[in-house]
Amino acid sequence: MSVEAREKRQPWILLSPALTAVGLLLFIPLVFIVVYSFWLRTATGADQAGFYLDNWNEALTDPFYRDILLGTLRIAAITTIACAVMGYPAAYFIARSRGNKALLLLLLMLPFWISYIIRTMSWINILGVSGAVNWVLLNLGIVSEPVQMLYNEPTVILGLVHFLLPFMVLNVYVALEGIDVSLEDAACSLGSTRWQAFREVTLPLSLPGLAAGGLLCFVLSAGTYITPLVLGGPTDAMFANLVFEAIITQLNWPLGSALSLMLLAVLGALVLIYNHYLGMGQLMKGLG
């Protein structure tokens, strides 16, 4: 075999374990889901194989699914904006700090050591009727009886921000780290204020990181179902809860498959738009 041919084959050999894993664990199950979405659920709960468009017809035309999907996208958008507003200053502070950067990054990663469900449930002990906040308010005499703070849309968003903020901070931090600090100094030496230098130089250069963090936060929050289940009220369901319900409660795997593909298509379109304008490279940097 020639050296050229060997060099051509080498990347594929190196990639083969990852490609095999993606093929077996992602692509093939996805094909199953696509096939399932055209089957039907019978009255007994068993599936009827075939090619039926009923599930797709229901998923695409029923306003119930459309409304919940729009509601989910709205919550995901609010969460993403909140993460950006809170995450950018934190990332800026870490990127510009001297000496204790490693410690700050470690603190940022610390929540990942605890299960996401436990972290979500911890809010019950903080905001619950007999939680820490109410205890303080009652003991300070600010309120005479506990305030009901849990189980509504704001607590769902709070739980999502708590979960996703580190993803935003990490992405923005990576982008800020790649910007030469002397650029801001150069802008200041040319007469701009610190704020102008940040606005005209640093912020535009860090936008790809912000966008990558935003994409991650949006996609992850739009696909969550645990947070609304634990922290949401009776009507705070998100689209993934519908998928869960169709598959688990109603044992309607075909409809659940169609719904999950619908969500996948919406989020996939978002990723494609991002890739078209900013490329996936920045996202990989943030994840790395």
Added chain:
Amino acid sequence: MDNTKRYERLRERYLNGDLDRRKFLGLIGAAGLAYGVQTPFARHAMAATEEVRFDGWGGVVSEAFRKYAFDPYTKKTGIKVVDGTFGGGDEYLSRVKASQEGEYNIAHLSGVFDYARYVNLGLNSTLNEDNIPNLKYVIPKLTDVFRSVTDGKLSCVPYDYGTTGIAYNRKYISDDEAKEKGAKLLIDAAYKGKIGAWSDWRTRVWYGSLQTGQDPNDATDMDAVWQAVRTNRDLLLKYWQSGAELMSLLAEEEIYVTEGWSGRIYALQEQGHDIGYIDPPNGFGWQECLFVIKGSPMEACEELLNFMLAPETSIAVAEGQNYPPALDPKKVDLGKKIPTLPAFDPTGTLDGLTFANPEYWNSHEQAWSKMFGRIQKGY
């Protein structure tokens, strides 16, 4: 016929002159070869039955099973019991449907309608009742309803029963008020934001029927029922998902009233919480069973079921999980605690409890579970 007998017969035929020496030795060699080849696989097959998987409701129920049934059973038989948990019957059925045959063995299922669903999906097995002699202690009415679903045979043994009644915090709601309002306490606007409800469509429809004065096993005005479900939803703090969440919401006083499982509420009362519990007229009665899923190692499972039905084990588990056992109080002395448990029927006839009619509920399952899913989300 075992191998020893085969060799003895072979030897007898040889000694009688029916076989020549070469044939005899050849057959002995072939038998030896077959034994050598078969034994490792047989051992492997036996080893597979040394472990049985049991799935239940978790919490105090699982603790009781582990302490009073599984550990002593493993000690006695050497068969390990792997116990898993689930939050609801629907979730578990979905897991079983997605699994390989034999992956799940015994499940602590609720209601005859669940039994019928498993049967409809072809997930049932047939128990050899001769291997479960302790079945004779069980209230006959409890086994009869299962037999009627599976042509006189059983795929499960009844294990306990209980009710889903109304639990309320006595600090805010008096016993008299609870008794007077009954199921309508759950749609009382005075407790808006302090009401909880199980996110189970059957329970919601059952209580919707009671709130609209209808027979829960034969509601005729479903529009009224759905309206009651909506009214309840609008007054709720939260739909709870599991027994642990139910107990936490009541204990932390996040909610003052909800429907609840009799055993869990009794556990809260034992912990010192001042929680009242009533079964309104036509309250939701249910029985639980230990269901053996198709593809399970039957003999090992039957042995475990027999062990679990032994009066001493069954009573200990019942006292631990606070649900009366399926044992007939006329045949078995149930001790002091069990007669004090909610839903306990000293007559053994269970005439005072209203159970879900599996035909009625399963025939509406697809439409009603979907409908409730929508109402739950504000529609």
